[in-house]
Amino acid sequence: MFIPKLRWQDVLDIFIIAFIVYKLLILVVGTRAVQLLKGLMVLGLTAAMANLLELKALTWLLSRLFQAMLIAIPILFQPELRRVLEELGRGHLWKMRKGQERLEALAEEVLRAILYLASERIGALLVLQRETGLKEIWRSAVPIKAQPSQELLVSLFWPGNPLHDGAVILDRGTVIAASCYLPLTEKSDLSRWYGTRHRAALGVTEISDAIAIVVSEERGEVSLAVSGRLSKPLKEDQLRKLLIHYFRGKEEPKSFFDRFRQSLNDEDLVVEDED
Structure with a gap:
């Protein structure tokens, strides 16, 4: 041949x-x-x-x-x-595929939604699903299956919307479901200043490796829950960095989330219980 x-x-x-x-x-x-x-x-x-x-x-x-x-x-x-x-x-x-720019654009959409909700003092709870699946939570919620955008996320949490109660779960570039009810933390030493959203954020991060972002309705602050720990209010650049790392999907042995989780033990980030 x-x-x-x-x-x-x-x-x-x-x-x-x-x-x-x-x-x-x-x-x-x-x-x-x-x-x-x-x-x-x-x-x-x-x-x-x-x-x-x-x-x-x-x-x-x-x-x-x-x-x-x-x-x-x-x-x-x-x-x-x-x-x-x-x-x-x-x-x-x-040129090389502009996938990173697209992912950063999605992160910016979510960031703008969170900042807008915080500025208007509209309570919100976003859960960023990672390796541990949360199907047992979102399968009984309202399916969305859409690309995240500022308009979509704001409308989901807008007062009067039937879906504004509960959490919204994201899986990278997809809004999976809304009106998701999360397990509450069993911690008894949590400050009384933190309501159901913060307790739900802690609860879901205690049973999974998910990341929960909470917008406080009373104070207009944005906090983060990781591995059952709650951060102090995040600044805009901190939130942007976190969202970009999440949407890029980089899960290295010493990832940003691992470093952030460790940094929650520092006095400048850990929430101190208030009496």
Whole structure:
């Protein structure tokens, strides 16, 4: 069997084509072009099977259909093709995928929602799910399954909304459910200044590795619960850093959350019980 010699130019050629296809697929992800591509794949597989089984009539029909699609595809994919050309003109097509920017944008959306809720003194409780699943909590709540945004989160906690009571659970880039009722902490030494939301935040972090963010309705402060410990009010830059690390999904042995959990033992972050 003859095996052609593979030159380094061939390897480079394959890599460039694969890179271009990869970038083009990234550009169409989340658009209707994905469904059109799936339809073309189904037709291609059907044509291959028809040719293999020698179904002459079906093979003839599909071949004519593909010929017609050479004209139809540029029309069907006009918005996506225009987008590709625009990205190519800006030079974005050759850059690395901007996944980190997208994740940071999600973090900013959540941050703006929290800061707005705090400024308006609207009570809120967000739970950031990590490795430990919280299905036993959110499966009995109201499913949302949407990308987090400032408008969505604010509306969920807005007074008068039937879902404003309870917590909202996020799993990275998805708002899983709202109106989730969490187990309350059994700590008896918690200050009376902290109500149900803070006790629920501590409770869920005692039974899982989740992170809970609490917006105080009375004081307009934002606190964080990690591993059954409650922080003092967080500043905006601290909250931004935490959210960016969460959405990036970096779970290193000595992650930001591990360092933050350890820092809760410092006097400048741990909540001191008030009588």
